[in-house]
Amino acid sequence: MTDHIPDPAGTATRRAAMKLLDAVLRRGLPLDSALDAAASGLDRADDRAFAHAIAAEVLRRLADLDALIDGATAKPLPHDAKARFALRIALVQALALETPAHAAISTVLPLVDGGPRKLVHGVFGALMRGDAKLSDPPRLPAAVSKRWRQAWGRQMVDAARVAIAAPPPLDLSLADPSQTALWADRLGGISFTPGHVRLPARSRVADLPGFAEGAWWVQDISASLPARLLGTGSKRTVLDLCAAPGGKTLQLAAAGWQVIALDLSENRLARLNENLNRTGLSARTLVGDALTFAADAPADAVLLDAPCSATGIFRRHPDVLHRVRDKAIADIAARQRAMLARAADWVKPGGTLVYAVCSLEPQEGEPVADAFAASHSAFIPDPVAPEELPAGILPDKAGRVRILPGMLADQGGADGFFIARFRRSA
Numbered sequence: 001m002t003d004h005i006p007d008p009a010g011t012a013t014r015r016a017a018m019k020l021l022d023a024v025l026r027r028g029l030p031l032d033s034a035l036d037a038a039a040s041g042l043d044r045a046d047d048r049a050f051a052h053a054i055a056a057e058v059l060r061r062l063a064d065l066d067a068l069i070d071g072a073t074a075k076p077l078p079h080d081a082k083a084r085f086a087l088r089i090a091l092v093q094a095l096a097l098e099t100p101a102h103a104a105i106s107t108v109l110p111l112v113d114g115g116p117r118k119l120v121h122g123v124f125g126a127l128m129r130g131d132a133k134l135s136d137p138p139r140l141p142a143a144v145s146k147r148w149r150q151a152w153g154r155q156m157v158d159a160a161r162v163a164i165a166a167p168p169p170l171d172l173s174l175a176d177p178s179q180t181a182l183w184a185d186r187l188g189g190i191s192f193t194p195g196h197v198r199l200p201a202r203s204r205v206a207d208l209p210g211f212a213e214g215a216w217w218v219q220d221i222s223a224s225l226p227a228r229l230l231g232t233g234s235k236r237t238v239l240d241l242c243a244a245p246g247g248k249t250l251q252l253a254a255a256g257w258q259v260i261a262l263d264l265s266e267n268r269l270a271r272l273n274e275n276l277n278r279t280g281l282s283a284r285t286l287v288g289d290a291l292t293f294a295a296d297a298p299a300d301a302v303l304l305d306a307p308c309s310a311t312g313i314f315r316r317h318p319d320v321l322h323r324v325r326d327k328a329i330a331d332i333a334a335r336q337r338a339m340l341a342r343a344a345d346w347v348k349p350g351g352t353l354v355y356a357v358c359s360l361e362p363q364e365g366e367p368v369a370d371a372f373a374a375s376h377s378a379f380i381p382d383p384v385a386p387e388e389l390p391a392g393i394l395p396d397k398a399g400r401v402r403i404l405p406g407m408l409a410d411q412g413g414a415d416g417f418f419i420a421r422f423r424r425s426a
């Protein structure tokens, strides 16, 4: 009988990180939605958070980690090999997360028990002795780099590399924009525009002053623009067709709109209701499919914050860069066109329609808006004026908003977004 040697402390956290990476890279699941299953064996919130942080950092730096691994192995390891996953986890800790090298490797070796332990140990040791470094800023996955270079040019890709290197700042939207200076001061943040406060990146949102009483909610400055472009409501009606978890519903309710908030997902709508309760704001919430939904009456405004590839939020969710493929982008763009055509049915004559996506894929933005305008002569593009946007974000030549990495870069950047506004002729 052999004595069982217990795994080093911290191994379970790395095992959870490996499960997370497997969920994203092999099964194409979003990182956040894989967390509960992957970290089910971890009792402490800190351990769960660290497993998530390791996986997210691997996803930020995957191209560079794999280049190091490939440069140190005689024969390339298969992309889904456990040994490659273990090496990615060990290397990212030693080279980017300041974990001492011995702890980084000893906690991953049990993950390849019964497999190529020696190989993993040997490759890691050789790289550390050779003073291996990760490139700064990180390289993007090759397919993303190519796609974005073709769409937006080299400068955009360079800015995206800088943007992914560090967690982004935390933007808040305020329930009462007249209190912007007060909250910026109380929270130690800066503001780009009334109703907005930016804080340095931090995690414990729920502990910040004002959260419990619902004075604000987390919302990137880019994501706050679609609702801002509808102006104040003065009790007019707005249909928020893809509403959950509700950042834009909350803004619209706070701006005096009577909001009908629809979403396909009951779970996500439950979060929207929690957010309404916390902030004391009100909206009528409905579970439903925007493609088949029949409104009681047309609304003064319709907001379609459409489901999208979400590649614009790659700073916070680096998994999107590895999960989203060309075919998925084409499929989702076709759905967006159908949803926008349907949304138009519920706009009153003289009313406003806003289309928005947090995507950096042009197929989900400009051509969707162009095709809509071409096929809906009653809808006239309603150009956004520079004064409607925070300094540092400008409308494009057609008066639409296209936010790319690089905008507001000196103040911490902004999520990638596309927004187009139309007015229905009276």
Ligand SMILES: C[S@@+](CC[C@H](N)C(=O)[O-])C[C@H]1O[C@@H](n2cnc3c(N)ncnc32)[C@H](O)[C@@H]1O
Residues within 6 Å of the ligand: 241, 242, 243, 244, 245, 246, 247, 248, 249, 262, 263, 264, 265, 268, 288, 289, 290, 291, 305, 306, 307, 308
């Ligand atoms: C980009 S998110 C919306 C974010 C939200 N507007 C906010 O500000 O918090 C897209 C939403 O569309 C919902 N959705 C997807 N397909 C839908 C459909 N056919 N009808 C209605 N909602 C849909 C998703 O459940 C998701 O909550």
